[in-house]
Amino acid sequence: MGNEKSSRDLRALWPFLAGVTAGVAGAFMAQELFLRRPFDPRLLRRSARDPDVPTTVILPGILGSQLVRRDGTHVWLNLGNAFGSHDLSLPLRVPLRESRDELVPGGLLGFDAVLPRLFGFEEYADLLRLLREAGFRDVDEAHPAACYRICAYDWRRDLVESARRLHDTLEDLAERLREPEARFNVVGHSMGGLVARYYLRFGCAEPDEDAPVSWAGARRIERLLLVATPNAGGIPALDTLLNGTRVGFSSTTLSAPVVAGMPAIYQLLPPPGSGALIDERGDPLDDDLHAPETWQRHGWGPFGPRRATRDPEAAAIDPERHREFMSAALLRARAVHRALARRPETPCPARVMLLGGDCLPTLARAIVNRRHGRPPRFEAWTRAEAQRLFEAGDGRATRASVLASHLPEAADNEFGCGLPEVGQTFFGAADHHGIYGEPTFQSLLLRALLRPASR
Numbered sequence: 001m002g003n004e005k006s007s008r009d010l011r012a013l014w015p016f017l018a019g020v021t022a023g024v025a026g027a028f029m030a031q032e033l034f035l036r037r038p039f040d041p042r043l044l045r046r047s048a049r050d051p052d053v054p055t056t057v058i059l060p061g062i063l064g065s066q067l068v069r070r071d072g073t074h075v076w077l078n079l080g081n082a083f084g085s086h087d088l089s090l091p092l093r094v095p096l097r098e099s100r101d102e103l104v105p106g107g108l109l110g111f112d113a114v115l116p117r118l119f120g121f122e123e124y125a126d127l128l129r130l131l132r133e134a135g136f137r138d139v140d141e142a143h144p145a146a147c148y149r150i151c152a153y154d155w156r157r158d159l160v161e162s163a164r165r166l167h168d169t170l171e172d173l174a175e176r177l178r179e180p181e182a183r184f185n186v187v188g189h190s191m192g193g194l195v196a197r198y199y200l201r202f203g204c205a206e207p208d209e210d211a212p213v214s215w216a217g218a219r220r221i222e223r224l225l226l227v228a229t230p231n232a233g234g235i236p237a238l239d240t241l242l243n244g245t246r247v248g249f250s251s252t253t254l255s256a257p258v259v260a261g262m263p264a265i266y267q268l269l270p271p272p273g274s275g276a277l278i279d280e281r282g283d284p285l286d287d288d289l290h291a292p293e294t295w296q297r298h299g300w301g302p303f304g305p306r307r308a309t310r311d312p313e314a315a316a317i318d319p320e321r322h323r324e325f326m327s328a329a330l331l332r333a334r335a336v337h338r339a340l341a342r343r344p345e346t347p348c349p350a351r352v353m354l355l356g357g358d359c360l361p362t363l364a365r366a367i368v369n370r371r372h373g374r375p376p377r378f379e380a381w382t383r384a385e386a387q388r389l390f391e392a393g394d395g396r397a398t399r400a401s402v403l404a405s406h407l408p409e410a411a412d413n414e415f416g417c418g419l420p421e422v423g424q425t426f427f428g429a430a431d432h433h434g435i436y437g438e439p440t441f442q443s444l445l446l447r448a449l450l451r452p453a454s455r
Helices: 002-034 079-083 114-118 123-133 159-176 191-202 236-243 292-298 312-316 319-341 383-389 399-403 408-412 439-449
Strands: 056-059 065-068 074-076 104-108 147-150 184-189 221-227 245-247 250-254 351-357 360-363 390-393 424-428
Touching: 056 123, 056 159, 056 191, 079 250, 123 184, 123 439, 159 184, 159 191, 184 191, 184 439, 191 221, 191 319, 221 439, 236 245, 292 319, 351 399, 351 439, 383 390, 390 399, 399 424, 424 439
Parallel strands: 056 147, 056 184, 184 221, 221 351, 351 424
Antiparallel strands: 065 074, 065 104, 245 250, 360 390
């Protein structure tokens, strides 16, 4: 009887869902047909046919790579994700390298399919369209022009593992091009910039407290463009770990129990010193989000009281295993961020440019409730709280995070950037997902990517 009622309720929703989908599709088509990019690549007076222009490798951010089964079936992103699916969870196993499933990276999300763009994943379509209009072609196409290659990766997993995948991509490209000494331009979007920066600093090496920055990845990187990269993490990662995040109409596809097993989410948490937590009076807290003791002290996640739930994914999680996994994932995140923050002893051999948006109010902090077991609050209830919680950014990553302005080196940098490897910075009016459609950023990107390799 209950199942029949549920089926009737679901059927009754379909006209509404179909109408909403049609509306979103109409808006998307209008954008594609009428809002053409005003920037003309011919103004650059540089040609993608110049043989000295390096191949460009694109490293997408979190959610930006398709995930497929071994038989080629798309698991992320598909229609099931938009209406509710749990296929993305990883097993809670320690050590973290054993937390695996059957999914493998596919292509770039939102470029060759309409569905991802209907749900806001349009930045990579903008980027590839820009490159192709400027004369770039996929490395698999027989064409006498500068090439690009997509480095898709499993965005759920450890960033160091993803850095090794970038290494394999660059090595394969050098072999394919028959250029043993080849160096490439790398565009790292959002979390992809963290992956690329780790590779530039340490190559494939494990994080080691005693290891200096070796610049091992500079052997293959000519120029690195960090686009909207949260170098100081972001408080939305904490919100996602505690509350999950919506995908389309679904609150279950990336629910808190599903993302609990994704090491990359923990590595997006703000590091110590970034001022990500305040108390209810607005005073800053020194709590370290990478320390399991912080979660235990506040009673967050698996360290809090177990509550009744109708979510079968949440009910199936063993609390002790969850705590063990989370502790390992947090300590791994601490090691990665310490490596990314380490002061290098030698100058960076590659050219690094940082691009971001700073014209939108962007969530920078959460308000911590002192009562044990009460989650932090990510919404402002008063104007005063809004002023404390939000900073300038691109709607997802704050300017301060992109610049890593919490690091000591920022005090001596003209632009407040705490990353010694960064040689140029630019901020403008762009949101996190629309930056490649904004003409100023289009010009900056193409001018950098069409520059001949240094000799």
